[in-house]
Amino acid sequence: MGNVYFWIIYAVIIGSAIIALEATSLLWAAISFVVLLSEIALVYFGLNMPVLGGVQLAIYAGGVTILVLFAIMMIGESYKKPGGKAVKAIVLSLLLLILGTSFSFLSAIDTFPFKTFSTETLGTVFVEKYSFFTIVLGFIVSALLYMANAIITKKREAK
Amino acid sequence: MLLEADVHAYLFLSFSLLAVGVYGLLSRRSVIRMLFAIEMIINAANLNLAVFTAQRNVDGEIFAFFTIGLAALEAAVGLAIVIVFYKRFGEVIPSKIRNLRW
Amino acid sequence: MEKLVWITYLTIGIFFAGSILAFLVGKFTDRWNSFWVAALTGLTGFVLTCYVAFNLGEHPIVHKFNWFTFGSFKVPLGVYVDSLAVVMALIATGIGFLDIVFSKGYMEDDESPHRYYFEKLFFIGSMVGLVFVTNLVGLYIFWEGVGLCSYLLIGYWYWKKSAAEAALKAFVMTRFGDVFMLAGIIVAWVLLGTIDFQELNALALAGAFSVKLGLLISILIFIGAVGKSAQFPLFPWLLDAMEGPTTVSALIHAATMVNAGVYLVARMFPFFDYSHALIVVGFVGALSAFIAATGALAHTEIKKILAFSTMEHLALMFVALGVGSAAAGIFHLMNHAIFKALLFLAAGAVIHMAHHQKDAFKLGGLYKYMPQTALLFLVGILALAGVPPFNGFFSKDWILAATYEYGNPVIFGLTFVAAVLCVAYGFRLWFVVFTGEPSEYSKKAREAYPVMLVPLYVLAVLTILVPFFKEKIIHFLFGEIHEPFFINLLVATLTVMFILFGIVFLIYYKRVISTAKFLANPLGKAINDFLYNGWFVDAVIKWICRHVFYGSIAKAVEWVDTHVVDGAVNGTARLSLACWDRCRKIQTGDVVDYLTYFVAGVLVLTLIILFV
Known part of the structure; x- marks a missing residue:
């Protein structure tokens, strides 16, 4: 079992995933989706795979999200409650979860430890080597969040 | 801050993500949400690849690259379809469009 | 290959080639x-x-090959x-040639x-092939070939309903006979291992198989011969076959094709003899x-009298x-073959010149209008009746003598x-047609071309010539x-014949005794009807066909066909329709439903892989 940091990341991932599906505003759902993908990138960094994490950030959190935003722009976001045949879906997904997890425990997957990779080291590396990119990325993300919020509030007011 | 977990924990993470994705895929009525769900499922699979690569030092990582590339393409095409879909039918609710059923 | 063998094949082939050539030439010019x-x-x-006949020495011409494997x-x-075989071929080609010439008129x-x-040349080719082939399979092929030509030529005037029906009949x-013959061929092939005439006869002479098996094969083949040669009970078709052109009747239904059955029995004579089948024959x-x-x-009717006579x-x-x-x-x-072709x-x-009036009693007095034909007809009648010195006398007398010598009273009595x-019937026909008062049809007639x-x-x-060469032949x-x-038999025969002629x-010539009184009597009329219709064999066959075959077997087969076979076919359609009707309900057209099935399927498959 993982330590507390792992479970925090777990909670963030699953939470953002659920928000991405359940949020009333499509735009907030997209932002939540970006958070989900970035957290997964973080997991990759944690698994000592910085290149994969970078690609995940660039392609998913960058490219795909922009596409999604463009699509939302073209369609026009909706605030309808996204309903559906929830019962069947919940049953099936829970079945999958239980089945998968129980088999991961029951099967003969050995649990020898990973090479530990500290996120502190990662942070040091980011600051030392990629600080410029990190700063630019940080600005971009914050700008994105701000603009999204601004747009949504404006739309709300217009309505 | 050490991210310490064994393989079961990671698998639990990826299965949870898969379950959420499947739930979304089956319950949402909007195509865009369904695309989100599909991406979640793909990411769950990618996570598995990464986890086992890290654990056993095998070359599973490269598949994760391919998968990311393919998923990006799929998202691009899928979203293009969504836009055409919207122009054609004025909505993006797939359950209401049954043209291919005779 | 030997030269004579080539010529033999050429003789068969030339007729088939000629038939196609004749058709094309006639079609395009x-x-x-x-x-x-x-x-x-x-x-x-x-x-x-x-040429083949004159060069045929002591040994027959034999050539065998494998048709297919x-x-x-x-x-x-x-x-x-x-x-x-060569005599049969001479009859077929010789009379065939004369018949072709006659047909021009x-x-x-x-x-x-x-x-x-x-059709005519195709027939002659098939007939020559039939007598030349060496085994039963080849014979069967040409046998069906002559049967086909017979069908086509009887129905030559296909727009006449009677002709078409006669051809079909x-x-x-x-x-019907051929089916039994085919069965016989198959039995012989399977159980005796050969279908070659000479090998079968050699087996019979060596006594290499049981008499019962031989009898079975012989009888089966003989039924085919009965059908082809119009014997009891399969003869009514020959009477109806007279619907075709008279030249066709002369060649096919008198001189050649109907002899095929006799030829077959003669060809397999030692086999029939060994099997004790000859008594049946x-x-x-x-x-x-x-x-x-x-x-x-x-x-x-002139032609039907001649047909009965042929039979x-x-x-x-x-x-x-x-x-x-x-x-x-x-x-x-x-x-x-010679005198019946002549007749x-x-x-x-006569029929052609009398504008296709076939009823003898509506003609009469034709001698005055076509004397040459009348005299030639008389020659034919004399030969038919077996009056010396015409050829019919010699062979018929020989047959009677052989039957007398055989000693079976039933066979001898009926044959005699x-x-x-x-x-009697020969001169009756001649007197009725050529003497007496000319009818309106007769007055329009003139001498043949x-x-x-x-x-x-x-x-x-x-x-007249054949008796001189009897010994040589x-x-x-x-x-x-x-x-x-x-x-004593000869004297008795001639005496009875003379009395009958009187x-x-x-x-029919002096007309001093009238047949009208005999026909007026109900019994006399019944007897006349009975004989006229060929002992009602045709009616009996029709009755059997209608009530036994059609009424029971065909109906039963039809029932099976409509209820079992068609039922199975329609049932398959109905079953698949029902399946489709139920299965289509899961095809909602909603992609989410399909995704649900997909995920459920993945789950089930995972469970199967993991637990099974």
Whole structure:
């Protein structure tokens, strides 16, 4: 079992995933989706795979999200409650979860430890080597969040 | 801050993500949400690849690259379809469009 | 390959090639050009057959090859030409040629002579093939070939309903016999391992198989021969076959094709002899001869009287074979072919000139208008009746003597009555047609064309010439054989014939005795009807077909067809329709539903992989 940091990341991932599906505003759902993908990138960094994490950030959190935003722009976001045949879906997904997890425990997957990779080291590396990119990325993300919020509030007011 | 977990924990993470994705895929009525769900499922699979690569030092990582590339393409095409879909039918609710059923 | 073998194959092939050529020539140039092609082909074929006949030495011409092979199963084919085959081929090609020439006159009003000559040459080719082949499979092929031509030519005037029906009847009735024949061939092939005539006969002479098996095969093959040679009970088709052109009746239904059955029995004579099947042949022949002779006595149509007469003479040949005298049978076959072709062609001339009036009693006094034809017809009648010195006398007397020597009273009695009745119905026909008061039809008639008379003269001369060469012919065919001779039988036959001639002369020429009183009597009328309709065999066959085959078996088969076979087919459709109707309900067209099925399927598959 993982330590507390792992479970925090777990909670963030699953939470953002659920928000991405359940949020009333499509735009907030997209932002939540970006958070989900970035957290997964973080997991990759944690698994000592910085290149994969970078690609995940660039392609998913960058490219795909922009596409999604463009699509939302073209369609026009909706605030309808996204309903559906929830019962069947919940049953099936829970079945999958239980089945998968129980088999991961029951099967003969050995649990020898990973090479530990500290996120502190990662942070040091980011600051030392990629600080410029990190700063630019940080600005971009914050700008994105701000603009999204601004747009949504404006739309709300217009309505 | 050490991210310490064994393989079961990671698998639990990826299965949870898969379950959420499947739930979304089956319950949402909007195509865009369904695309989100599909991406979640793909990411769950990618996570598995990464986890086992890290654990056993095998070359599973490269598949994760391919998968990311393919998923990006799929998202691009899928979203293009969504836009055409919207122009054609004025909505993006797939359950209401049954043209291919005779 | 030997030269004679080539010529043998050429003789068969030239007729088939000529038939197609005649059709094409007639189709693309003037229609009657096909006549010249046909006549040339017929003459060439006849000359080639003569060449084979004169060069045929002590040994027969034999050539055998494998037609096709399927694994270890081989189908042999080949030619075997001995004196018997060559005589049959001479009859077929010679009379065929004369018939082709005669047709030029008879078919003068015809619209499609190229079709006629195509079918005729095809027939002659099949007939030559039939007598030349070496085994039963080859014989069966050509046997069906002549049957097909017979069908086509009977139905030549296909727009006439009666002709089309007669053709169908002939086809079905002969085919009925052929089915049994095919069964016989298969039994022989499977159980005896050979279908070659010479090998079968050699096996029979060596006694290599049981008599019961031989009897089974013989009877099955004999049923085919009965169908083809129009014997009891499969003869009604021959009477209906007279719907075709008279030239066709002369060639196919008198001189050649109907002899195929006799030829087959003669060819397998040692086999039949060993199997004790000859007694059956004899009885069937005697009964058929009696039925036919009495039927001819009562009928009124020229061609049907001649058809009954053909059946009677074929029956006499079967009797001769049945009592063990193959030589008499084959000699009679040859003589019968000549004089019956003469009679039929002369009858054709009469019918053609009298504007297709076939009822003898509506003609009369024709002697005045067509004397040459009348005299030639008389020659034919004399030969038919067996009056010396015409050829019919020699062979018929021989058959009677052989039957007398055989000693079975039933066969002898029936045969004797049938043989002497020839004179009665023959002269009755001649007197009715050629003497007496001319009717309106007769007054329009005139003498036949030279192209029709020449073949008749050739045949008439042959009927007189053949007896002079009797010894040579018999020697050529069979070598030295014993010929029975009983002077008292001869005297008795001639006396009875003379008395019968006297009675017929009084009734039909002098007309001092009237048949009207006899016909007025209900019993007399019943007897007349009975004989006229060929002992109602046709009606019985129809009744059996309608009530036994159609009423029960065909109905049962139909029931099975509609309820089981069709039921299965329709049931499959209904079942799949029902399945579809239920399955289509899961095809909602909603992609989310499909995704649900997909995920559920993945789950199930995972469970199966993990637990099973």
